[in-house]
Amino acid sequence: MEVENRYVAVRHHVEGSPSVDDFEVKAETVRWTPESGEVLVRNMYVSIDPYQLNRMKRQSASHHSVDVIVPGERIASYGVGEVVASACEEYKEGDVVAGMLAWEEHSVFRPETSMLMSKVDASSGFPLSYQLGALGTSGMTAYGGFYEVCKPKVGETVFVSAASGSVGSLVGQFAKLAGCRVVGCAGTQAKVDLLKDKLGFDDAFNYREEPDLKAALKRHFPDGIDIYFENVGGEMLEAALANMNTYGRVAVCGVIAEYTDPGRRAVPDLLEVIYKRITLRGFFAWDFITKFHEFTAIIGGWIEEGKVHVIEDVSDRLESVPSAFVALYRGQNVGKKLVKLA
Ligand SMILES: NC(=O)c1ccc[n+]([C@@H]2O[C@H](COP(=O)([O-])OP(=O)(O)OC[C@H]3O[C@@H](n4cnc5c(N)ncnc54)[C@H](OP(=O)(O)O)[C@@H]3O)[C@@H](O)[C@H]2O)c1
Incomplete structure (x- = not known):
């Protein structure tokens, strides 16, 4: 199977305040085969996070713990998506997944090496976007x-x-x-x-x-x-x-x-x-990854009981990822900043 994919990359390392001109949208063809062992996902939401800026720098203390972003290459980020094709028993076409994807329209992941990847119970009643905020890493x-x-x-x-x-x-x-x-x-x-x-x-x-x-x-x-x-x-x-x-x-x-x-x-x-x-x-x-499901279950209960309100700030389409990211450093977001791709 082949899909056309567009992704956001930085043109160069970013030092100081980011601007939309630091980014570009690139296109490629993604090939998936049943022998690949991979899962192909159509991304629905991607997360916009302040820490990404430190990854874009030439040098940063954050590089001890998270991967450096290489100019021209896709930028890993948390996301929610729908499985389009799967070479793994665990994931089926139509499943909704949340975990480390990228600022792109389609991602492929390998279940054995992907971070925080899990199937989302789409019948839980919570908007899928919550997986990136209150019921995800922000939570x-x-x-x-x-x-x-x-x-x-x-x-x-x-x-x-x-x-x-x-x-x-x-x-x-x-x-x-x-x-x-x-x-x-x-x-x-x-x-x-x-x-x-x-x-x-x-x-x-x-x-x-x-x-x-x-x-x-x-x-x-x-x-x-x-x-x-x-x-x-x-x-x-x-x-x-x-x-x-x-x-x-x-x-x-x-x-x-x-x-x-x-x-x-x-x-x-x-x-x-x-x-x-x-x-x-x-x-x-x-540091709290082993307690992720425990924490998010508690937060989910509070949301259902109306004790916790979730505030989101959602932009649309891949092209808006750079401006959504820049907005974080200008205080232009209110609550969790996300981009809805599909
Ligand atoms: N340790 C971790 O694992 C971890 C995980 C997630 C996030 N974080 C950190 O937690 C913080 C919040 O992250 P978030 O995802 O929730 O982002 P966020 O608070 O939703 O967005 C960033 C906000 O920071 C404020 N800000 C931006 N530049 C500022 C400046 N120069 N001085 C003062 N305030 C400024 C802005 O609000 P105002 O209108 O108030 O200026 C902006 O809306 C960030 O520092 C992030 O790196 C850490």
């Missing part, structure tokens, strides 16, 4: 990072940065379910309203309108921060550390402000860390 990141790394206790105070994003919006809602007081920050008034009015945050602020982040956090946390869920880095981390309580925990999930501008790297006051006995722990979603 695993938010749940593992909050419960396993931050270890919340009832009554504690929680600060979440990039709080209207895919991970942050879940963390804030989990913090409320855990009996914490939660404040989030985001980059527009509309996002701030969403956090307070729909997602149940106790308070929220627009960090772009705060000339002094330390003072803003002091205002929102007069009794200090017990848990900081870090998505941003730079000055936000410095300001949060200055407002942490003794034995505070910082879950370092991401530092998106530093992905585009390494010059903004945080210079935390380590005396704060010492004298307040603060725990600063980085983590990776994959």
Whole structure:
């Protein structure tokens, strides 16, 4: 069988803020045979994730754990798709699968080497797109990072940065379910309203309108921060550390402000860390892979009960992948950024 496939590639390594001109759409013919041992998938949704930018750089600490993106070649990403042809017993034509696919219209995978690939129960009642956000890696990141790394206790105070994003919006809602007081920050008034009015945050602020982040956090946390869920880095981390309580925990999930501008790297006051006995722990979603199904079952139950709202931001067609990706670094997405391909 042969299918025409189009995929998105970077033209060159990307340093600094990405622009749509860094990308190109390429075409190829994909050949699949029953002897190949492979599964051919028509991709329905692909995930747009901030970490991809670090993969596009010539050098990055992320390269220790995730593959480098090679200019001109397809870009692996999480996706959901429908099996078109299969050379494996496990997968049948018409099955819906979720896992590591690519920013392309068709992907082939080998079940024995593919990551996080699983069949999706299409009768679950959840939109398939949730497999890439709340019921996928964002959910695993938010749940593992909050419960396993931050270890919340009832009554504690929680600060979440990039709080209207895919991970942050879940963390804030989990913090409320855990009996914490939660404040989030985001980059527009509309996002701030969403956090307070729909997602149940106790308070929220627009960090772009705060000339002094330390003072803003002091205002929102007069009794200090017990848990900081870090998505941003730079000055936000410095300001949060200055407002942490003794034995505070910082879950370092991401530092998106530093992905585009390494010059903004945080210079935390380590005396704060010492004298307040603060725990600063980085983590990776994959640290919780063995608990993936456990976590997503819990989150799925909360969604069904109306305790957790899922926010998505969906663009259409392969051509929009570059602009969807660029939007992440301009704060133009609200919730999980995805592209619907079919
Ligand atoms: N450790 C892991 O395994 C893991 C897994 C998934 C994600 N992450 C990290 O978690 C963070 C959130 O990821 P996500 O997928 O949920 O993305 P997201 O929050 O849905 O989208 C990114 C958001 O970051 C904010 N942002 C962008 N540039 C910024 C800047 N210079 N300063 C402050 N805020 C900025 C923007 O919102 P505003 O309007 O608020 O500016 C933007 O909407 C990222 O740092 C990501 O790398 C880590």
